[in-house]
Amino acid sequence: MGAGAGESKETSGASERTPPAVKATPGGWGSSLFGSTAERNAFLIVAAVILVLFPALLSPFRLGLVGKYLTYAFVGLGLVICWGYGGILSLGQGVFFGIGGYCMAMFLKLEASDAVSTAIQSTPGIPDFMDWNQITALPLFWKPFKSLIFTLLAIPLVPGVLALLVGAAMFKRRVGGVYFAIITQTVAAILSILIVGQQGFTGGVNGITDLRTLHGWDFRGDHAKQILYFANAGLLLGATLLCYHLTRSKLGRLLLAMRDKEDRVRFSGYSVASLKTFVFVFGAMLSAVGGAMFTLQVGFMSPSFVGIVPSIEMVICAALGGREWVLGAIIGTLVVNFGKTFFSERFPELWLFLIGALFIAVVMVFPNGLASLRRETLLRAWSNFRTRLKKADLPGSELARSGLALSEGPLANATGTEKK
Amino acid sequence: MNLKELMSIAVMQGFNGLSASCVLLLMALGLAIIFGQMGVINMAHGEFLTIGAYTTFGLSEIAQRWAPWLQKTYFIFAMLVAFVIAAAVGWVVERVMVRHLYKRPLDTLLATWGLSLIMQQIFRSLFGAKEVSATLPDWLMGSFKPSDSIDIPINGVLVMVLTLVLTTALFLVLFKTRWGIWIRATTQNRVMASAAGINTAKVDSYAFAAGCGLAGVAGAAFTTIGSTGPTSGSLYIVDTFLVVVFGGAQSLVGTIASAFGIAQTQATSEFFMTGSMAKVLTLLTVVFILMLRPQGLFAMRVRR
Numbered sequence: 001m002g003a004g005a006g007e008s009k010e011t012s013g014a015s016e017r018t019p020p021a022v023k024a025t026p027g028g029w030g031s032s033l034f035g036s037t038a039e040r041n042a043f044l045i046v047a048a049v050i051l052v053l054f055p056a057l058l059s060p061f062r063l064g065l066v067g068k069y070l071t072y073a074f075v076g077l078g079l080v081i082c083w084g085y086g087g088i089l090s091l092g093q094g095v096f097f098g099i100g101g102y103c104m105a106m107f108l109k110l111e112a113s114d115a116v117s118t119a120i121q122s123t124p125g126i127p128d129f130m131d132w133n134q135i136t137a138l139p140l141f142w143k144p145f146k147s148l149i150f151t152l153l154a155i156p157l158v159p160g161v162l163a164l165l166v167g168a169a170m171f172k173r174r175v176g177g178v179y180f181a182i183i184t185q186t187v188a189a190i191l192s193i194l195i196v197g198q199q200g201f202t203g204g205v206n207g208i209t210d211l212r213t214l215h216g217w218d219f220r221g222d223h224a225k226q227i228l229y230f231a232n233a234g235l236l237l238g239a240t241l242l243c244y245h246l247t248r249s250k251l252g253r254l255l256l257a258m259r260d261k262e263d264r265v266r267f268s269g270y271s272v273a274s275l276k277t278f279v280f281v282f283g284a285m286l287s288a289v290g291g292a293m294f295t296l297q298v299g300f301m302s303p304s305f306v307g308i309v310p311s312i313e314m315v316i317c318a319a320l321g322g323r324e325w326v327l328g329a330i331i332g333t334l335v336v337n338f339g340k341t342f343f344s345e346r347f348p349e350l351w352l353f354l355i356g357a358l359f360i361a362v363v364m365v366f367p368n369g370l371a372s373l374r375r376e377t378l379l380r381a382w383s384n385f386r387t388r389l390k391k392a393d394l395p396g397s398e399l400a401r402s403g404l405a406l407s408e409g410p411l412a413n414a415t416g417t418e419k420k
Numbered sequence: 421m422n423l424k425e426l427m428s429i430a431v432m433q434g435f436n437g438l439s440a441s442c443v444l445l446l447m448a449l450g451l452a453i454i455f456g457q458m459g460v461i462n463m464a465h466g467e468f469l470t471i472g473a474y475t476t477f478g479l480s481e482i483a484q485r486w487a488p489w490l491q492k493t494y495f496i497f498a499m500l501v502a503f504v505i506a507a508a509v510g511w512v513v514e515r516v517m518v519r520h521l522y523k524r525p526l527d528t529l530l531a532t533w534g535l536s537l538i539m540q541q542i543f544r545s546l547f548g549a550k551e552v553s554a555t556l557p558d559w560l561m562g563s564f565k566p567s568d569s570i571d572i573p574i575n576g577v578l579v580m581v582l583t584l585v586l587t588t589a590l591f592l593v594l595f596k597t598r599w600g601i602w603i604r605a606t607t608q609n610r611v612m613a614s615a616a617g618i619n620t621a622k623v624d625s626y627a628f629a630a631g632c633g634l635a636g637v638a639g640a641a642f643t644t645i646g647s648t649g650p651t652s653g654s655l656y657i658v659d660t661f662l663v664v665v666f667g668g669a670q671s672l673v674g675t676i677a678s679a680f681g682i683a684q685t686q687a688t689s690e691f692f693m694t695g696s697m698a699k700v701l702t703l704l705t706v707v708f709i710l711m712l713r714p715q716g717l718f719a720m721r722v723r724r
Contacts, residue, residue, distance in 0.1 A: 089526045169711040178461050178525045179714065182661050183707060189658045190703045197696030308658065312533055319530065352541035359534020363527040364520060 033244055042327055042374070043240070050233045050330075060222040067229040067297045069337040070236050072097075074290025076318040076329030077236075077243050078283030083315070084324035085252060086279035087259030088176065091311050092184030093287050095191050096159035098306030100288025102195075103158060105208040105301035106142060107151035112212045128210070133200030142201075148215055155292045156285040163284035167277040176262075176276070185308055192307035207302025211295070219296060232293045236330070239286060243326045246282075255279060256324075316355065319362045322371025331370055428569035433691060439576040441683030442583040445676060446641060447656050448663040449586055450634035452675045453627055456664050457594075457607045460518055460628065461529040464536035465660060466653030467543075468632045471509060472502035472639025473554075473648040474547060480554035480643075492557045495640075499582075502640040503633040510632025514625045522624070536654060543650035553647040560644055575644035582641050586634065591672065603627050607670075666706050667717050674718030681717075682706060 034040040054066050075093045083089045115124045121131040126138050144150045166187065170180055195202045203209070212218060219228060246252055258265045258275055266272045295301045304310065317336045321328025336355075343351035366372055447469065454462050476498040483494040490497075513535065521528040556575070564572040594600035605613040606623045614620045639653070646652070663682060667674030682702060689698040710716070 089529070091529075166711075170714065173711075173714045175714040178529060179665060181461075181526065181529060182665055183710060186658055186662055186703055186707055190700055190707070193696050193703075194700050197694060197700065312530075315530065349541065349545065352537045352544075356534040356536075356538035356541070359537070360517065360531045363524075363531040363534075364517065367527070 033241070033248060035244075035248060038374070039327070043244075046327055046330060047237055050237070051230070055226065055229065060225060063229055064225055064297065065337075065341060066334070067225070067232055068294065069334055070229075070232055070330070071290040071294040071297065072314060072317060072337065073236055073330045073333040074239060074293070075283075075287040075314040076321065076333045077239055077326065078286035079315060079318035080321075080324060080326050080329045081243055081246060081255075081286075082279045082283035083318065084322075085247060085255040085259065086276060087255075087262075088276055088280060089181045089315070090184045090280065090283065091181045091308065091315065092186075092188040093283065093314050094306050094308070094311035095184075095188050096163065096284040096287035097291035097294070097310075097314070098191065098195075098301070098303070099159045099162070100155045100291030101295040101301040101305065102202070102208065102291075103145065103151055103154045103288075104292040104295040105211060106145040107148060108211040108214060108295065109208050110138075110142065110146050111215070112210060127203075127208070129203045129206070129208075130200055135200045139201055156288050159284045159288040160281050163281045164277060167280040168273070171273040171276040171280075174273075185311070188306065188308050188311050192303045195303040195306060203302075205303060207300055207304075209300040209302075211299050214296065220299065225297065228293075228297050232297060235289065235293065239289070240326060240330065247324075247326060251275075313355075316359055316362065320358065320369045322369035323367075325369070325371035325374070328369060328371050335370070425569060428567065431570050432572075433687065435572055435576065437684045437687035439579060440687050441680040442580045443642070443645070444659060444663055444683050445587065445679035446579065446583045446638040447635070447660045448667075448675050448679055449583075449590055450631040450638065451660050451664050452631075452667075452672055453590075453603075453634070454631035455661065456667075456669045456672070456675065457603060458624065458627055458631075459525065459607070459669075460522070461525055461532065461661075462518070462628075462631075463529055463532040463657060464513070464539060465632075465635055466655070466657040467536045467539040468506045468510060468635035468653070469639035469642065469656065470539070470543060470648065470650070470653035471506045472499075472636030473643050473652065474543065474552075474639075475502040475505050475636065476640040476643045477547075477552050477554045477648060480556075484555055492559065495557055495560065498554075499637050499640045502636040504636075506636025506639070507629040507633030510635075511625055511629040513632070514628040518628060519621075519624070536657075540650045540654065547650070549650060551647040551649040551652070554643040556644060578644055579641050582637070586637065587676065590634070594672065599626075662703070662706055665716060666710060668715060671716075671718040674716055678717055 030040045031037050034043060050066075050070065055063060058066065075097050078096075079090070079093060109127045113125065113127045118124045118126070118128065118131070121128065123131055123136045126135065130138075145154070166184070170176070170183065175183075195207075196205050198204075212220060218224060247255075254265065254270060254275060258270075258272055262272055265275075291301075291305070294305070313336070314333075317333040318329050319332070320336055321330070321332025336358075339354065340351060343354060362369055372378075447465075450468070451462070451465050454460050454465065476495070479494050479498045479501060483490040487494075517531055517535065518528060521531060560575050560578060562574055564574065564577070566572070592600075594603065602613070602618050602623045605616070605618055606620045606627075610620055613623075639648075642648070642652075659682075663679045664675055666682065667676070667678035685705060686698055686702045689701050692698075693701070
């Protein structure tokens with residue numbers, strides 16, 4: 001990782017204590033991956049909370065809820081890369097989450113409906129909802145899901161290919177922004193209508209329920225749920241590291257450049273369409289993994305996680321975290337969903353007001369979301385304020401202030417440089 | 421089945437398709453200004469529709485309770501009141517929120533989605549979660565019977581007439597009045613327009629209010645064909661956006677053509693398969709065509 005411009009402006013732990021003029025030198029292990037020791041520490045804290053604190057403090061029921069939220073965080077991570085970095089807002093992430101989840105659910109359902117346990121059906125050996133809908137043979141597209149290996153491959157690949165098709169078709173024709181958002185939203189609508197309408201093949205509104213075992217391992221008990229929680233958390237933290245790596249790499253910087261001044265990147269010889277397609281596919285695959293983990297932890301999959309509303313809710317999670325803060329996706333998802341659970345248990349009528357206000361506030365008042373609460377950002381704001389107070393003191397302070405303005409995170413970085 | 425029966429089926433089917441396309445067009449007209457002309461993504465558009473519908477419901481209740489002599493005519497007033505109320509709310513929304521987001525269309529999308537959630541909850545608190553329907557005047561009920569096997573409902577005809585009137589009015593306003601020139605000038609080149617002395621900020625808020633008002637009238641018209649619930653507006657939002665995008669965002673003719681095309685496809689395929697599959701087929705076709713021709717049917721420039 002070279003010492004690029006963006007990197008040296010990123011404040012590190014050392015420079016926080018003596019802000020402006022000191023040039024940031026990455027310090028401590030892992031800071032080349034995270035950008036700064038503060039960021040690394042934040043990651044470690046979040047990891048500790050997820051891996052130690054939650055399992056130690058929460059009842060199995062609550063832990064299951066947290067596990068469910070954490071599967072949404074995969075979608076949030078995908079959105080940070082796709083939307084925060086790439087500037088592509090997809091309102092159809094629920095599609096990929098859903099397909100991933102349905103792939104997993106189809107495999108589990110087939111395993112749960114062997115000939116013995118479905119002997120009372122008129123056609124034993126097929127899922128119960130098919131029997132209820134007078135279907136007498138397993139549909140062709142269900143058959144490969146008898147194999148675990150196929151399923152594990154299908155979970156990322158089917159959504160990936162779908163995203164590739166949609167993304168390539170749209171981005172090659174330079175369709176982006178709101179049109180892309182509307183098209184993806186329509187895709188979400190189509191898929192949820194299709195799933196609800198084709199009851200015999202998909203389980204309809206109820207979804208695919210009554211899942212029992214994964215390759216012979218009963219995953220319904222408390223202990224099994226705990227194992228799944230840790231597996232999920234591990235996967236999520238791994239995915240987070242991957243996203244950190246992506247954002248700190250040359251690709252990450254290219255994405256930011258593309259988001260802010262697409263034409264310049266294009267004229268520099270990069271294929272903007274391929275970059276966009278890549279991040280869209282990446283986000284889709286992450287969401288699909290989340291969906292599959294969701295099915296495993298919650299024990300069912302239904303179309304209510306596919307349509308427009310869940311897709312947009314996932315966007316607000318990423319937005320609350322701060323759309324370009326990787327770790328923020330996890331924190332935002334946890335906060336939004338804790339809030340949702342809390343309010344729908346106590347004051348259900350308040351929740352829509354709150355989430356609606358959150359949408360508006362996150363756009364109008366704090367576009368950086370929770371990321372603006374990061375220590376370095378706060379410190380920067382504080383020293384900004386202090387510099388303003390002693391403006392007249394030093395001849396060099398003007399210079400220092402402009403240096404500060406530049407270092408307000410990637411967004412200010414890119415736009416700030418643009419203005420010059 | 422003889423020829424006469426087949427003909428009647430064809431007529432009724434054609435009427436259904438036409439009626440559905442009028443409904444779509446009516447919903448899309450307001451959005452054609454707000455999204456098509458101004459480029460603002462208003463996800464709360466459906467809720468402005470609901471405002472119109474609830475206004476009509478409220479007026480029908482009032483007429484029933486305190487002014488029975490208004491029973492026959494209240495519906496005409498209801499449409500006007502619906503326009504005024506929806507436009508007023510729209511004006512406030514533009515002033516307070518949308519105004520600050522013109523340069524960030526994706527953020528507008530999120531903010532207006534939040535607004536739509538809040539509005540839905542307000543409807544729910546005010547009118548309850550149950551669907552309500554306005555008591556319609558007698559002359560709106562019933563149907564024409566040009567022959568014994570053809571049956572054309574009057575409320576469908578009303579929606580059609582209303583669509584025709586509103587579309588014509590919108591065309592006239594946009595292309596024949598000074599106000600229309602202002603809107604078109606502002607949307608085509610904001611800087612030049614303001615250099616030419618047009619108060620673009622004012623044009624923006626009036627255009628947005630007018631679009632919301634149109635949605636309100638559409639909502640009033642909808643009470644004749646269906647009941648109203650807190651979330652009924654949001655059911656239409658995807659279809660409505662798709663109509664405008666498919667037509668080619670800046671083109672009003674395109675919006676009309678696409679509303680007609682989409683509704684006819686849906687109505688015709690509904691004849692052969694279940695409603696949900698017809699919907700899936702229609703939406704898929706539209707998305708597929710948009711992938712091949714992203715600028716829509718009647719577009720003037722490439723979308724970015």
